[in-house]
Amino acid sequence: MARVLDLTSDVAAYGTRLLAELGHDVVRIEPPGGDALRREANGMFHAFLNAGKRSVVLDRDVAADRRTLLALIAQADAVVASLPLPVDEAEILGANPQLVLVEIDDGPPELCAFARSGLLAITGEPDGRPTLLGGHIPHSAIGLYVAMAAASALFAQDATGNGSIVDVSAAQCLAVLAEQVFVEYSSSGELLERLGSRGGITALAGALPCADGHWMVSVPPDPNGWANFVQVVPDPAFKDDDSLADEAERRERKHEILDRIALWSTHQKKDEIVAEAQRRHIPAAPVLNPLDLTRDEQLIARGFLREIDHPEFGRIHFPAGALANLWHEMPAPASQLGAANATILRDLSSPDGRGEPL
């Protein structure tokens, strides 16, 4: 697989993690002292996002380190970098004309880009403050497009021998994901708005309180969906009202119906309601937080969460990643700062510059 030099900021670090999950040799170039991810949230973002990558420390302000970087670029297949580039684009391409060079414009801060895109307008409680998606989810979304740009350019390079320069705009990545906001307005003149706990797509969808938290239900729009649903929620008002078999009618009375379901569910246990709904093919789910997920039996059974001996945290369930898990791989724990410096420099002086047999 390809060797990728990772010069991304926190905005796109999930993108290069995905490249590592695909099996590429990702070498993260960090400044002395390490990148910002190592300092955020006690290093948890670093430990997840930089898993599967090697770490090399180079100081872009030091001429000798810039020369080393160019030597690494000459032996690499791809450079994935947040702007500004550490050395001129012309110098990079001079060092390696067949390179895949992915240049990322990180754009405005995450919250501001989210607001400009149209996504903020559809996130938050209807009468409350609009809110950013948590856990830097917007950054992960940007990373997905960065991975797509890099992986597809590498695929073409492997086939044709030709590199390419790919320009990625983080702000545009979020805008694309607000496509529904645009389509709704351009086709009907209506504005999508934030709905908090309630879904905006199917007529009857929402997170409702139950005795031990919240559960989420989405009643399928087809007539069978409603027929199955009234078997789950034993409310005579629903069973006796034939007009509710029609999705349009349910949309009209959406909040009234959801409020009524909540009156019932608030006395139920979420796992019991959800199991009964699933038995009747109704999409329902418990509303979980990240801690609940660390014990999720499906994630553990499929190997997405796998027990490893982590050098920093000891024996823990570590998230392999959605792509790594497709190949049943587990990315290596994130590297100590500069752990690969010695190997990389030794490899540079080998016959092929990569430490691999010619």
Next chain:
Amino acid sequence: MLQNLPLTGIRVLDFGHIVAGPFCARMLADLGADVVKVETATRRGRTGARRGGGASRTASGRTPLLAHINRNRRSIDLNLKTEEGSAIAHRLIDVADVLVENFSSGVMDRLGIGYGDVSKTNPRLVYASMSAFGHTGPRQAWTGMNVTLQAFSGMMLATGESGDPPIGISNSWNDYIGGLHTAVAIIGALAKRRASGRGCDLDVSQFECSVAMIGSLLLASTVTGVAPARVGSRSASAAPQGCYRCAGADQWCTISVQTGEQWQALLLELGAGGGSLRDPQFATLDGRMQHHDAIDAAIEAWTRERTPAEVEALLQARGVPAAAMRRGNDIAQTAEWQRILKPLGDGEQSVGLPFSFRGTAPAALTPAPRVGADSDDVVRDWLGS
């Protein structure tokens, strides 16, 4: 420079429905692939749901959003429950590079076109199925939709502030995230195929895709034993950061102060209103974090007197990152929207990719076909008869 888009010459069969599968196939088309949608006029899918543009119909017979999601492909009408339809499907699959489907687990097997069936005659096929939870594990048979996966994947309790009810995003967010992961996985699998000569079975779990988006929060929970705090729109590395109420009904502007210099510039703009904030304890990021509530109150007293556009312009002029909250009626004016909107060939505009290969023309956008519009064409083109 690339002469052609990266996936030029790659044949993709789209057995997808609703958003996730067809959106994945659309990105492959935007990267140059030849995408054929297999569908039947007798099964119209869950068209009652409102997915952009309500239930109105476009020239393709699809709702507006599904017309956008299904652009850039040809359509063949095949009823897979008939012998003839099934036979043609098998022949198409045998000459395809990629198959994408997002039915519930088990449906493709029952149609006789599961991976086990079709890989016997086409071992080079990259077969991507995008079920809600994957084809293995205790919840393999469970059904999932966008909102239930938003809830299940932790996103709704990672968003909003402490004490808020679960908070989701009111579009098909999960479908996009599943589609994006699957598209990247397919490209990775095609690269592996070039080395090995063999395709593979990509058993994508859309649930895992959404959980992976907050992998760092899972890890933090594992290590600390507690769920991470819900911090609303705040940041660990910038303060103040927030969404502030402005003049007008439900009008908002975001502000994110990244540096001490920007903090000083914000104080200048606040003028007399920022008086109480000139205390030296606010000069550091830590100090501003500790007094975030008081700072927010002072900022909002100022923003409430101004429109979002005014707040944005005044602060940007001083180099302070600020952005008004845009809605459907005013997003298209931003630079990023101007760049992603491309003519769709039918007088409308659609959304392209957020990246470009320098010197290589992007795929021209073509409107979604009517169901079966290209049946003969596809058979002739792919099967030579």
